[in-house]
Amino acid sequence: MLRLIIGNKAYSSWSLRPWLALRVANIPFDETLIPLYEDGSPEKARVFSPTGKVPCLIDGGITVWDSLAILEYLAETYPEAGLWPTDRARRAEARAVAAEMHSGFMPVRQNMPMNTRKVLPGKGFPEAEDTRAAIAKDIARIDGLWSSLRARFAADGPFLFGSFTAVDAMFAPVVSRFKTYDIALSDAAQAYADTILALPAMQDWYAAAEQEPWVLPHCEK
Numbered sequence: 532m533l534r535l536i537i538g539n540k541a542y543s544s545w546s547l548r549p550w551l552a553l554r555v556a557n558i559p560f561d562e563t564l565i566p567l568y569e570d571g572s573p574e575k576a577r578v579f580s581p582t583g584k585v586p587c588l589i590d591g592g593i594t595v596w597d598s599l600a601i602l603e604y605l606a607e608t609y610p611e612a613g614l615w616p617t618d619r620a621r622r623a624e625a626r627a628v629a630a631e632m633h634s635g636f637m638p639v640r641q642n643m644p645m646n647t648r649k650v651l652p653g654k655g656f657p658e659a660e661d662t663r664a665a666i667a668k669d670i671a672r673i674d675g676l677w678s679s680l681r682a683r684f685a686a687d688g689p690f691l692f693g694s695f696t697a698v699d700a701m702f703a704p705v706v707s708r709f710k711t712y713d714i715a716l717s718d719a720a721q722a723y724a725d726t727i728l729a730l731p732a733m734q735d736w737y738a739a740a741e742q743e744p745w746v747l748p749h750c751e752k
Contacts, residue, residue, distance in 0.1 A: 533560035534589040535601075536579045538567040540740035542750050544645040544704030546586045547736060548598040552605060552700040554732035556612035566745050599633045602697040614697045625698050628676065628691070632701040636673065638665035643708045644750040647740040652713035670714060673705060678719040689726045703727050 535553065537546035553560050565575045565585060573583035580587035580596045588595040588604065595604045606614035616622045642662065643655035656663050680691040687693025691702070706727040709716065716724060727733060 533558065534563060534579075535560050536563045536565060536576065536585050536587040536589070538565060538585045539743055539745050539747070540564075540736050541647050541743050541745070542645055542747055543567060543585060544640075544707070545598045547645075547704050547707070548700045549586050549588060549601040549605070550736065551703050551730070551732055552602055552612075552614060552697060554735070555695050555700075555730065556605070556609060556614065558605065558609055558612060568747055569745075599629060599697075599701070602629070602700060606697060613694055614700075616692050616694075616696060621692060625692050625696055628680070629698045629701045631676075632698075632705070636669045636705070638662060639669040639673075639705070639708065642666055643712050645704050645707050646711050646750045647707055647737050649711055649751065650713060651711055655708075655712035655714075670709075670716075673702075674716050674720040677702075677723045678717050681719050681723055689723070691723065699727065703733065 533553070535546075535550060537543060537550055540546070550562070563579070565572055567585075576585055576587070577583040579589060579594070581594070582596055584596065586596070586598055586601060588601045590604075590608070593604075595601050602614060605612065616625050639655075642657055643666075656666060677691065684691070684693040688695075690696065690699045692698060706724045708714075709724060710728065
């Protein structure tokens with residue numbers, strides 16, 4: 532059986548991505564949780580991952596680290612899960628969108644750490660005007676992207692490309708961040724965010740996070 536190594540569910544945005552994809556796709560797996568930022572955490576993670584970071588997927592003798600790489604491996608190994616669109620053009624666009632999330636939106640990611648246990652309205656914006664402007668630009672791009680994709684593919688389902696794909700897994704932590712920091716979105720983008728938050732798997736992740744004993748001060752603004 533697959534084994535997924537993850538970090539704290541309250542805080543680990545990168546862990547949420549493959550975990551959610553596995554759960555929504557109904558792919559059986561075991562999970563091992565290594566608390567982040569504790570003494571010895573990198574060494575514990577390095578038992579599984581060559582980077583000493585989470586997440587990491589173990590499939591027999593195969594080890595895959597990095598969230599997007601894991602999603603690609605799952606899509607290839609379980610094509611019936613539909614983690615990429617079947618249409619070639621749509622699949623290419625979905626990969627581009629997922630990659631944009633993977634490498635971009637640093638102002639939001641740096642200033643709005645994921646924290647599923649808190650509601651912190653207004654706390655994700657620092658005093659520096661240039662940083663605030665960069666965050667606002669990120670939010671506008673994400674809102675526009677979600678709204679545009681939903682308008683184009685609404686007939687095929689409630690997710691960004693109709694049915695649930697790796698793109699939705701990649702953006703799930705952003706949905707969580709926007710909830711935590713009470714970010715105002717357009718109606719279409721908020722409807723999409725609500726769809727992600729309503730997923731039973733997402734609710735299970737939140738419920739498990741509530742039971743965790745660990746507190747990371749830098750994520751508790």
